[in-house]
Amino acid sequence: MPSQKLSLQQKLLQKLSPQQIQVIKLLEIPTIQLEQRIKKELEENPVLEMIDDGPIDQGDDSDSSDNESDEFSLEDYMDEDDVPSYKLNANNYSKDDKQVDIPYSSGTSFYESLTEQLGLTELSDQQKLLAEYIIGNIDEDGYLRRDLLSISDDLAFTLNMNVSEKELLEILEVIQDFDPAGVGAQTLQECLLLQIQRKKGTESSILASKILENSFDEFTKKHYDKIINKYGITEEQLKDALAEILKLNPKPGGSANNPHNRSNQVIIPDFTLDNVDGELILSLNQRNVPDLRMNSTYMDMLRGYSDNRKNASKSQKDAVQFVKQKLDSAKWFIDAIRQRQQTLLLTMSEIIDFQKEYFKEGDETRMRPMILKDIADRTGLDISTISRVSNSKYIQTHFGIYPLKYFFSEGMQKDTGEEVSTREIKKILQDCIDKEDKRKPLTDDKLAAILKEKSYPIARRTVAKYREQLGIPVARLRKEL
Known part of the structure; x- marks a missing residue:
């Protein structure tokens, strides 16, 4: 029988603290999501509160030296009524600064527009329900890429509705009359045809419609000689017809993935860069990021417990334990916000310094090769941290709004x-x-x-x-x- 031995092993394991995890998560999100994240934390943690414009009650610190011998120190929290100023750069906005509105896009979404138009139709309630289901299957480009048979099967399984392809096609044709023209098409050819059919019947648009309907393959492959011979037309007539086709929109939904079409996107820059007499001035956009502090009422509760600890009941001790956990959570969150802002500013400052010649005028030919490691080396931060900072963040410059990833290249x-x-x-x-x-x-x-x-x-x-x-x-x- 083999002998059994006991042995000791030493292993070095790296574990992230709750605060480090909090900072990592906050680094990944852009300003617009940070505002929502702070609101969520304020709702969930009664100890955390926003600092208003009025005077801040600093409380009585006379008992702050009376520390607890158990898991927490009351002294750790006594100064937390002070403003935890994580607006760390002199160039950042304060409440008294002149605020210039940062432009961003907004408006009715593509799907909201289709639903509103559906409400104006004379379809029955049953048909409108089916139309809503079809609209839900239209992608961001404006196409219905699922076949009607699959949608019919879905309706049978999920809503127990027996609907034929013919019924669905009739409803789809109603949707295809909605704006923007071409919406609800199942192919590019159908999308362009739906649009050209709404145009006035000029000679050019009629020819364009024939080409799209009967010579689409030749058109996409640019076999223009075949089209000229097929319809017995001149090169000038073909040119006019092609001009009509080129006016059409191949993505009527205004795909959210198209950086040049931001009508349905909301972009709020995380940074603002101003060129003042040749000096580049960087600011964090904190217009909707409130200053936070810990509520003095809960601090008073801890003071009361500290003074009367021996006579405290079990329910009082449980309440204090709850408050202590919430205080820890609030302190971690405030520190995490502070670290996030520090890291963002440090990283963006080094990107600007690295690409200084480019940022002066926005001339792409002045942009230097830059990879994540370059900025990691300059900041002393990990490459993964630089990646998180660069992801989903935007900067407003005097020559446009750009994602941070734009400035990295081989x-x-x-x-x-x-x-x-x-x-x-x-x-x-x-x-x-x-x-x-x-x-x-x-x-x-x-x-x-x-x-x-x-x-x-x-x-x-x-x-x-x-x-x-x-x-x-x-x-x-x-x-x-």
């Missing part, structure tokens, strides 16, 4: 040995394509040759990768008449 060496950002290369690519002859668009090989002439030794496949990242199609699909 680098490469030019023939001259100079290190440049890949963003600079993409800017050159974009400029070349913007200025190209659309009758003879530049192929990836030609773009690579142009870049090589400019001392950027980039392979054709790399050019293709950057072009795709810019959302630019291949040369064949960029061809125009």
Whole structure:
């Protein structure tokens, strides 16, 4: 029988404290969510309160030296009636500062608009219920990408409603008459047809409708010669018809993923950067982030317990234990907010310092290659912390509002040995394509040759990768008449 031995082992384990976990979670969220997070904490913790504009009762600190011998020290909490000023930068907003409204988008959402239009139809209550179900399946681009048979099956299983595809199609056709034109389409072809059919019956729009309905494949592949021969039209007539098609919106829902269409997004910058006589001044946006403190009533309760601890009943001790837990939680939360603001300011300050030449004018060609490790090394923070700060945060500059991730990019060496950002290369690519002859668009090989002439030794496949990242199609699909 094998012998059994007992042995001691030492292991070094790193565990995060509750406060560290709190800070990590707060770092990840942008300003707009921070406001909601603070409101939630205020609702859940009666010890925590906002500081109003009136005088703050500092309380009587005469007993603050009377410390408890058990798990907590009353002295730890005696000074917490003071303002825990986590507005840490002289450039941050105070209540007396002149406040300039930071622009952001708002308005009725895409789905709210469709529901409002549904209310104006003459459909029966049963049909409106089905229409609401169909609208719920329309994606952010405005398309119904699920087939009606699948929706019919869903209705049978979830709502015990036996609805045929024909009935659903009739309701879908009502929705397809809603604004924006093209909504509820199941394919790109149908989406464009729904839009062109609402236009006045001009010669160009009629031809455009025929092309979309009967020659969609040739149109998407830009086989213009085939279309000209098929309809016996001139190149000028085709050009006019294509101009009508190009006015149509392939994403009538205004996809929330499209950074150029923010009509349904709310973007509140976390930082504001001002250029004052060449000096870059960074501020945290704390317009809706209240100052917090611990409620003096609960501090008085602890003082009372401290003075009469020996005679306290069990219920009083339980109450004090509850207050102590809430005080700890409030203290952790206030400290976590403070640390969050410190970390945000430190990180953004180093990003600005690293990219100082870019931030002066917003010239992309002045942007240096910068990765998370660069900022981690400068701040002394972990790479994961820099990643959390950069995620979902925005900065308002004098040349626009940008996500923090925008300022990070890889680098490469030019023939001259100079290190440049890949963003600079993409800017050159974009400029070349913007200025190209659309009758003879530049192929990836030609773009690579142009870049090589400019001392950027980039392979054709790399050019293709950057072009795709810019959302630019291949040369064949960029061809125009």
